[in-house]
Amino acid sequence: MRFVIFGTGAVGGYVGARLSQGGHLVRFLARPEWVNALRGRGLRLIEDPSSTVIPVLQASTDLAEIIDQVEVVLLCVKAYDAQASAAELARLVPHAVPVVSLLNGVSGEEILVQALGPPRVLEASLTTAVQVLEPGVIRLERERGLGLGSNHPMAEALAAAFEACGIRTRLYRSARAMKWSKLLTNMAGNVSSAILGWTAAMVMKHPGVFHLDVEALRETVRVMRGYGWWPLSLPGVPVHLLGPALFLPTPWLRPALGRIVSRGRGAKLPSLHGDIGRGRSEVYWMNGAVVEHGRRVGVPTPTNAVLMEIFDGLVQGGTSPETFRDRPGLLLDRAARGGVPGAARYNRPR
Template sequence: MRFVIVGAGAVGGVVGARLYQAGFGVTLIARGAHLEAIERGGLRLETPAERVVLRIPVTGSAGAIEWREDHAALVFTKSQDTLTALLELRAAAPPDVPVVCVQNGVENERLALRLFAEVYGAVVMTPVAHLEPGVVQAYGTSLTGYIDIGRYPSGVDGVCEQVSAALRGSGFGSAARPDIMRLKYAKLLTNLGNAVDALCKPGPDSERLIELARAEGRAALRASAIDYAAPEVDDVGARWKRMGVRPIGDRSRPGSSTWQSIARGARAVETDYLNGEVVLLGRTNGVPTPVNELLCRLASRHAAQGMGPGTLASQQVLAELR
């Protein structure tokens, strides 16, 4: 199996690098300064144990790839960029190419299934970072991360088993799961804290804000009769310990993926597909979600105005809810 990495940022870049190091055929799709840096000098992978430059094939477009029957497309873009990436992919790739959504949120698989017949969801937990063009960091030492995969909307097939085996052979914990969306909804609840992490400094008020957002999330999921019970996802601390997360030199892993987007100066973030999913479910089922609504508005404004991470006071955000 050969892999096309659609969106070679933090997670996509690290996964592509690890698959490439394990001997798999890999092509990266990247954009802008990141693409230019990889074309010019390769992808630099930094870990607690090594700093290596990998000359992985890279392109700015799915149309530049010579697609084969054994290709799979692993999609890592942020949710707000998914539709554009999928439309470009459909114009270039075979119609039966397996499309694996290795992304936060639960909307990406629905979008993919409109365009492709073979769609898979993946839930990812991996301590990585991408803050500089051409460079990605992976902070796990025992394992690079966990990526479980299942057919969308449910089930397991040979593609799941192949991709999972490739990931296990590349330094990840991975299993083929017939109930992958249950795990993804559980991960959605954990990701409701991403906006707070990106907007506010750490502290008790930030933790309170995160718990309020997650309480609304649980209420909205229950009202929607969506199963989200997944102890294997909820037990973040145990998985973090098994990954052996360590600093790289004197640098600990930075914040969440949303924090990293804000830090890179991105003018759009995926909060509308994380906290916004809770807002959508709440509005559909008559469940109030004022905390998640506020976080969506604040995150969108924060990114559009080019404000840096951690510049809001969580006390002020809580005060807006009163």
């Protein structure tokens, strides 16, 4: 098949590398520094202890240069770029070409569907962990797989192509439930860590902040239930077990969930940390989306609302990063005043 990777970074680089290794023709749309690296040195995929350089035949900053005769577009941009990307795709991509959305969070696909029409959009979720070391160089941290919505005539052929390239792929009848299940994994130990300037492991060790994380996840599951969905097992990630486990007493849950989250990203600052002061963030498609969808289905989401309000101030520059850095008590106080159940009992004077 002939693929275009629309947005080359960790996700696009990994999927593009695997497809190239499988013999497919892959073209890369990327920022100038990535294009220069791909053209000059190829795409380097590090899989400890080995390293492979994949030759790149076509890489460009201009979609019009590489869209000719393409069969599938893989959209791998940040969620906040969904609107601009959708407009470009609608303008340049032939109507018969499907767009596979690997956007983080939820609600981004609504933008794509509005611009392209439902028949052209396939929803996907990558559970494999990949890190960018520098433009043109990515490191595979933990290979898990990819989920793909099955409601498209090309879904089975695409799943077979991914599988043949070494990407373990599972088809889902409910693409929405799949995306929301992936959302749960993105949210754990993320925005609270970014607010405090902590790693996820530090959040998991603090009883009060861990409680906030669990309450945010519980609200997310309740919103899912409002739509008639339940968390699904994803490739390499048993999210289906998280749904019922989240409603156990918090002290019972902390040892197990703490180990899982800490093992996955414990020593690193969260992905959202880099959004502070930048004026845009994927948090609006994560915790922010939970708040918005909670309104739609009549499910209260006070924890996500408080976390969103605080982080929005950090992203937009209205709040100094020092305000909440290493101050879990202040975060818990704001949570208690915002109506988060149980927050006050973790913040009593000693």
